[in-house]
Amino acid sequence: xxxxxxxxxxxxxxxxxxxxxxxxxxxxxxxxxxxxxxxxxxxxxxxxxxxxxxxxxxxxxxxxxxxxxxxxxxxxxxxxxxxxxxxxxxxxxxxxxxxxx
Amino acid sequence: xxxxxxxxxxxxxxxxxxxxxxxxxxxxxxxxxxxxxxxxxxxxxxxxxxxxxxxxxxxxxxxxxxxxxxxxxxxxxxxxxxxxxxxxxxxxxxxxxxxxxxxxxxxxxxxxxxxxxxxxxxxxxxxxxxxxxxxxxxxxxxxxxxxxxxxxxxxxxxxxxx
Numbered sequence: 505x506x507x508x509x510x511x512x513x514x515x516x517x518x519x520x521x522x523x524x525x526x527x528x529x530x531x532x533x534x535x536x537x538x539x540x541x542x543x544x545x546x547x548x549x550x551x552x553x554x555x556x557x558x559x560x561x562x563x564x565x566x567x568x569x570x571x572x573x574x575x576x577x578x579x580x581x582x583x584x585x586x587x588x589x590x591x592x593x594x595x596x597x598x599x600x601x602x603x604x605x
Numbered sequence: 606x607x608x609x610x611x612x613x614x615x616x617x618x619x620x621x622x623x624x625x626x627x628x629x630x631x632x633x634x635x636x637x638x639x640x641x642x643x644x645x646x647x648x649x650x651x652x653x654x655x656x657x658x659x660x661x662x663x664x665x666x667x668x669x670x671x672x673x674x675x676x677x678x679x680x681x682x683x684x685x686x687x688x689x690x691x692x693x694x695x696x697x698x699x700x701x702x703x704x705x706x707x708x709x710x711x712x713x714x715x716x717x718x719x720x721x722x723x724x725x726x727x728x729x730x731x732x733x734x735x736x737x738x739x740x741x742x743x744x745x746x747x748x749x750x751x752x753x754x755x756x757x758x759x760x761x762x763x764x765x766x767x
Contacts, residue, residue, distance in 0.1 A: 507607055507608065507611060508719065509714050509715065510611060510615075511611070511648075511652065512714050513710075513711055513714055514615050514618065514619075514648075516707060516710040516711070516714070517619065517622075517707060518618065518619075518622055520703045520706055520707050520710075521619075521622040521623070521625075521626055521703075522622075523703060524626060524696075524699050524700065524703045525625060525626050527695050527699040528626075528691040528692050528695040528696045528699055529626075529690075529691055529692075530689065530690060530691060530692060531631060531689065533631050533634075533673065533676065533677060533680075534625070534631060534634050536673075537625060537634055537635065537638050537673065538625065538626075540638065540665075540669070541622055541625060541638070541641065544641070544642070544645050544665075547645070547649075547657070547661075548645065548648060548649075551648075551649055551652045551654045551657060552652060554652070554653075554654065554726075555652050555653060555654075556719050556720075556722065557719075557720060557722050557723055558722040558723055558724045558725050558726055559723060559724065559726065560726060560729060560732045560733040560736050561736065563654050563656065563657050563729070563733055564733065564736060564737050564741050566654075566657055567657075567660070567737070567748075568744060568748055570660060570661075570664055570665075571748040571751060571752060572751065573664075573665075573669070574664060574668070574669065574752065574755070575751050575752055575754070575755030576755075577669050577672055577673075578672075578755045578756065578758070578759040579755050579758050579759055579762065581672060581673070581676045581759075582758065582759040582762035582763050583762055584676060584680075585676060585679060585680070585762075585763060586762045586763065588680055597692075
């Protein structure tokens with residue numbers, strides 16, 4: 505197995521760890537951090553593709569992913585603070601206002 | 606030599622990611638996340654993406670981590686002890702799904718062939734700047750608009766009502 509395939513495997517592992525974190529963590533802040541891990545895994549895959557193909561487009565898309573990550577952090581943490589101030593809790597199991605029941 | 610560097614960085618990254626997954630206190634989670642980001646920057650350096658490594662350090666390891674710590678300090682965590690850690694039942698069901706997905710990806714990656722390289726980049730930063738400011742100029746401008754909209758949204762969300 506070549507080194508580039510090992511890099512791709514590592515990026516997939518990081519993405520799945522982030523996905524698992526989104527599924528199992530109780531706290532809203534840690535859920536947001538897990539999404540950051542997923543975005544980082546994607547960036548690693550982009551950089552690896554650049555090394556394999558000998559271009560720079562992957563890094564450019566990684567920059568756009570970084571931009572979206574920064575925007576997501578600003579809005580997501582604003583939402584967390586707003587939820588805590590209005591409702592007084594931080595657990596993901598308590599956020600059931602949009603559920604139909 | 607490349608394999609040694611990769612193995613060290615990969616173990617560092619996976620241990621930090623596991624810490625993000627299983628650490629109890631949110632501050633510990635942020636510290637593990639910071640460690641994972643430093644490992645990612647080193648991986649970018651080993652891949653020859655120097656500018657990406659620098660931006661990773663500047664934006665992620667400085668700005669975003671500081672933002673997380675700032676939000677954690679504004680929330681009184683002592684009252685919220687029951688929302689630390691992970692759900693047991695979701696872990697029981699989610700872990701096999703993640704492992705199966707990893708197995709499928711690993712099979713595809715191990716069996717697959719890479720596309721043929723389209724060229725050789727000698728100076729990655731120069732080439733990247735040239736491409737970003739010519740072919741990708743419009744997405745670059747749209748990215749600035751996204752940041753502006755996110756800033757306005759964050760201000761609106763954080764505003765006190767009335």
